[in-house]
Amino acid sequence: MRKHDFDFDRLDEQPARRKSRRARFDDEPEPSRRGRLTEEERVRLAHQRADAYTETAIPGGGDRWSTWADGEQGPHPRPSWVITQLAAVDTELGVLKTGKEADVHLVRRGLPDGPQSLLTAKRYRSNEHRMFHRDAGYLEGRRMRRSREMRAIETRTAFGRNLIAEQWAVAEFAALSRLWSAGVPVPYPVQRSGTELLLEFIGDEDGTAAPRLAQVRTDEDGLRDLWYQLVSALETMAAHGLAHGDLSAYNLMVHHGRLVLIDLPQVVDIVANPRGLEFLDRDVRNAASWFAARGLPPEVLDPDALVGELRQAAGLP
Template identity: 40%
Template structure:
């Protein structure tokens, strides 16, 4: 097929030899199957911010590092330079997460390079060497649903032990290769230690898994793995070998109304600041 304009710089640099076909187009990127010498890989072409349906919410950007204070100020003000920096931070978040998670033993595609807004990485394949299907396209039995759910919980634990939370985990960004689930799409990944919404995002990721697999294995619908995993993490007791039960003992301590009101006021202030920044852009 004709080489897309965004991939042309990789061809000119000798990183890609041929674009074979488009694999998929999603809310944040278009993915192509490419040939790199004798290897078949994929090239993820990030869409411009104005074309993405998945917005760079402040909750995902919190805790992400930039190179210097000038970049931080530009991003805060929403200048053209600042928007360019936001794009770089957004794209680099996935690259950094992929390298970190691969090193931690998490099943993710192996990354090679991110060049001019194009991420080059391994093509995830099934047992026949074809592009692996998404989880939502795989027919599941009760037994297989439990098996895949357990494997993904283990991946979530490995990710958190590495300090990373996916932030948008669902059946639509999980592929299934010959050995089971592979987690993809990580530009919204957050740092568990520096993001104040980390607990909520982790619980949402895990709840999404329970809701999907619960269609095939209803016993998963009443589990609390997200809260259990986070409780172990906060206590410094979470390890890749942690045995999970899916249940958390109820907290019977009296509610601190003052602290609850502070949390509400803080949330209102953050939303007002977000709206103010948007109005200034």
């Protein structure tokens, strides 16, 4: 055969070369997002696809098997109520709160005919929001090493927004673990899987959540006690170089007279963050203003003195 001859008979013998796509079955979950995914998200989707082919029914009407083995686990000593058995199931009981960056759900984890515990599931959103609430200031001091990821975050691509959501979850879980170990009154952080946090439920056994401080009505003695509890918590945080960063009467809970700090994704490193002292000062003044408006006398509230004490506890001039 000459160089430019073509054997058309051989063409019929060649199988057609086409790009094939794997058929998708009706019970296979559709992909939930586009673009590059974080490693945690790839793992989560892999588990989801595997579950779609599993014919084993989840006992007790649960919504999923326990995810205890799939994520980062809380600090030791672990409370006795934390259920670590992989045979446990998680059951969704409803939505506790919806927010700009995350939704909070009530989940029951337990073994069939065995121990049960209520958990708060905080699930950060990513692609649904182009900008996280005031995240520019809070992310100071949390720079990522890989320039590609930093560019994605700064330009708010879908990948970048997912990274921001995961950064918030990682930061809040780390802060809760550190603060709980230091004795600060925060919910015990049970585990983190991707952008979901499972936390101690602050409320009653029937699923009634404890009220926010903004909803509490008490006398002057009760207010004074809650203020001193808050001061003690802020002092412990400052001693570890941290400030809440967004403190208000809406992210403090009161359960049977005990004050509990919640919503800590924006926790601020007072030293590493250039605006750390600004956030600390704002936290104190926001809280003091609320207590003053409820009738706590000025001789109890002294924001300037408290800020000075917190700076000293943090080892700052």
